[in-house]
Amino acid sequence: MRKAWRFGTSAIALGFVFSGFFISTNVYANSGVTYHGRLFKPNGEPVRSSSVQFRIQVRTPSDSDCLMFEEIQTKDLSDSNGLFSVSIGDGSATVVNTEPFPLSEVFQNQRTIAFPSGKCIQSATAVLGAMASRQLAVSFNDGSFSGWEPLPAQKIQFVPMAMEAVSLGGHQTSNLFRVHSVSGVPQVMDPWTVANYQKLLDLVGSTTVSGGVASIVGTASGFTGTLSGDVTGAQSLTRVERLQGRNVSNSLPTDGQLLKWNNALSQWEPGSAPAAGNPEWSDIIDRPTSLPPDGLATGDLTGNYPNPTIANNAVTAGKIAAGAVAFSKIAAGSATGQVLRYEAGTGWSSMKLNYADLVNSTDGSPWPGACAAGSFMNWNSGTDAFECVALTNAMVAGALTTLPVSKGGTGATTEQAARNNLLPVQTGNAGRILQTDGTNVSWQDAPSTGLDPANNLSELTNTTTARSNLGLGTAATKNVGTAAGNLVELDGSARIPASFLPNQSGTYFAQGGNAFGSPAVLGTTDMEPLHFRTGGSNRLTILDNGNVGIGTTHPTQTLDVSGNIVGTQLCIGADCRSAWPVAGGSGTVTEVAVGTGLTGGPITSSGTISIASSGVGSAELATGAVTTAKIADGQVTGVKLETISGLTNGTYGSSTEIPAITVDTKGRITAISTNTVSALPSASGVSGKFLKSNGSAWSGQDILFSDIKNSLGSSAFSLAGCGPSKTIQWSSLTDTFSCQDIDNLDAGKITTGTLSASRLPTSITSALWTESSGNVLALQEMWV
Numbered sequence: 115m116r117k118a119w120r121f122g123t124s125a126i127a128l129g130f131v132f133s134g135f136f137i138s139t140n141v142y143a144n145s146g147v148t149y150h151g152r153l154f155k156p157n158g159e160p161v162r163s164s165s166v167q168f169r170i171q172v173r174t175p176s177d178s179d180c181l182m183f184e185e186i187q188t189k190d191l192s193d194s195n196g197l198f199s200v201s202i203g204d205g206s207a208t209v210v211n212t213e214p215f216p217l218s219e220v221f222q223n224q225r226t227i228a229f230p231s232g233k234c235i236q237s238a239t240a241v242l243g244a245m246a247s248r249q250l251a252v253s254f255n256d257g258s259f260s261g262w263e264p265l266p267a268q269k270i271q272f273v274p275m276a277m278e279a280v281s282l283g284g285h286q287t288s289n290l291f292r293v294h295s296v297s298g299v300p301q302v303m304d305p306w307t308v309a310n311y312q313k314l315l316d317l318v319g320s321t322t323v324s325g326g327v328a329s330i331v332g333t334a335s336g337f338t339g340t341l342s343g344d345v346t347g348a349q350s351l352t353r354v355e356r357l358q359g360r361n362v363s364n365s366l367p368t369d370g371q372l373l374k375w376n377n378a379l380s381q382w383e384p385g386s387a388p389a390a391g392n393p394e395w396s397d398i399i400d401r402p403t404s405l406p407p408d409g410l411a412t413g414d415l416t417g418n419y420p421n422p423t424i425a426n427n428a429v430t431a432g433k434i435a436a437g438a439v440a441f442s443k444i445a446a447g448s449a450t451g452q453v454l455r456y457e458a459g460t461g462w463s464s465m466k467l468n469y470a471d472l473v474n475s476t477d478g479s480p481w482p483g484a485c486a487a488g489s490f491m492n493w494n495s496g497t498d499a500f501e502c503v504a505l506t507n508a509m510v511a512g513a514l515t516t517l518p519v520s521k522g523g524t525g526a527t528t529e530q531a532a533r534n535n536l537l538p539v540q541t542g543n544a545g546r547i548l549q550t551d552g553t554n555v556s557w558q559d560a561p562s563t564g565l566d567p568a569n570n571l572s573e574l575t576n577t578t579t580a581r582s583n584l585g586l587g588t589a590a591t592k593n594v595g596t597a598a599g600n601l602v603e604l605d606g607s608a609r610i611p612a613s614f615l616p617n618q619s620g621t622y623f624a625q626g627g628n629a630f631g632s633p634a635v636l637g638t639t640d641m642e643p644l645h646f647r648t649g650g651s652n653r654l655t656i657l658d659n660g661n662v663g664i665g666t667t668h669p670t671q672t673l674d675v676s677g678n679i680v681g682t683q684l685c686i687g688a689d690c691r692s693a694w695p696v697a698g699g700s701g702t703v704t705e706v707a708v709g710t711g712l713t714g715g716p717i718t719s720s721g722t723i724s725i726a727s728s729g730v731g732s733a734e735l736a737t738g739a740v741t742t743a744k745i746a747d748g749q750v751t752g753v754k755l756e757t758i759s760g761l762t763n764g765t766y767g768s769s770t771e772i773p774a775i776t777v778d779t780k781g782r783i784t785a786i787s788t789n790t791v792s793a794l795p796s797a798s799g800v801s802g803k804f805l806k807s808n809g810s811a812w813s814g815q816d817i818l819f820s821d822i823k824n825s826l827g828s829s830a831f832s833l834a835g836c837g838p839s840k841t842i843q844w845s846s847l848t849d850t851f852s853c854q855d856i857d858n859l860d861a862g863k864i865t866t867g868t869l870s871a872s873r874l875p876t877s878i879t880s881a882l883w884t885e886s887s888g889n890v891l892a893l894q895e896m897w898v
Contacts, residue, residue, distance in 0.1 A: 150199035160196025180234035328810040
């Protein structure tokens, strides 16, 4: 028998880490799944083989358990102390199973798969819903045995990358049209109707953009009034007289002029643009109060402004505020009850505590070695540890001298004492009897009569007294006999003697017959049947509905006979016959006529009757008489199907048209039309652009910092006062990025690297720093 291999620390424990999710290879080339852990031999030593084979299988959920992907990889663990890491599907594995899916399709859901024979342990069909998981089955062989040693199967649920899909059908999120609120929250919208979608297509098809000006063909249908407010005039004669309630001058602008605000006249009017290349600061509209920082970031930051990042190893323990690392920032474990456990050479990992991890006050193990058979573990406060102690008969005998009544024993060492301990308290209960109330037993006074010591056995000779004392009640005083109120004693055949029965002649059916003097009635008065039996079996039965059965107890007709009937005549109505008609009787048929739906008659001698050309309709057949099973395969041709008005032969739908199909309540197509799909705006010719709206049309543009809004709808950047030695920090209080001073670092924070000459005081031109004096020592140039 092969000894159990161990995977993990001291028992079977699986490490399973996702480093990505399966996506299209043209999005991220290094996406995949990493499986890692540690292997131990049965003797507790780590596996150090240079060619450990791992067989990795991805299977459907356990209700089908079908093989979807399998590969074999070989790893060198000679220098890893049993640690291994396997990147599934990284291209270096030897794939031995390619049916039915490659690895890139293994985790696709929302489908039903029928697997080939031999691929499934349960059902050969796997129904993969939106939330369906997978199983990861891993086995290994280190070369010291044949076959495979399986590790516990893992259930693959969702991974972080699945919470935000990288692509959908090959399309990235930047390719999709979506709607956000002012604060940037994605909106949940009802699906568009075909009519609303057609309106959008009509609007796009009727809109042209030239020189930044959008034009919509046509007029405002149905508008007949006069506009007022900022825009005035009737249709086709409208004009803008104000902007946001501020008047606009009617003066004709000259070539190159701009619309400028005249504060003295409180109106917008034409004005000349600032001089090219040298505008006045006051002429710049929406000018910032300060400019964002620029240049190379230094200190704890790296990169260039305005988007520097924190330098590697810059965030030390001293820079993290006490209590700043919340539980939400600690990687979650894989099971309830796990703790963070440190292992030298490996680091921190989530796992359950092992009893071997516990130590006593001397930092040693409190557990003894293997205890011998018949021993138990006993705590020794002197050594602060458990020790093995042999269990002896003397210990058991001493512990079991007496067993308390509360523990199911008698608490006594003698037989008499054991009986006394199990009874209620006897003191003060002399002469009383033990009686139960159905739940508990207690001492009760003996009855004054009955089982009384004064009522000795000699009194049992008195029949009446004996019966009473034996608890027979009032019946004990009754005698056997024919007198009123006496008891009846059965005869030797357990029957009432005939002499005890009253004379019932004429009111019951007696052996030999009765003389009733009026019609006699034998039967039942409820809904039960009446049976007549002979030889212990029912021969004739009359049911409550009047059906009579001979030879059957369940007649279904007025007369139901199971067996042969012998009689002298058989009558149907008034037609009584004593013999069956002779075979070969003859008659004359003069004419056979046809009914509705038939043709060919009448027939007077010979001929053929056929179904009429109009067919058999609902008038000739009962409703629902022609079922699917009665129609021969392939007999319903196209010409027999009902013609749907409005449909013609042809192809519906193309690369630019979407078919719109209408069906009736039975799912039959009643109409088909097509809707033209307009294309997206033409590409700008520059890569990296986003689809952006200017309020009236979509075009490819860059995303600007000014486009990024916070939850209040204003700019997410508040960069006033930014300058040298500043950094940008996010403030959750104001929901903006703002400028902040970069704290100076003392010399103790600088542990590696070289200070450039530009970091030395500007007053020093040729000197060396001395640690003891902290001063500058002026020296001549030296070579070392």
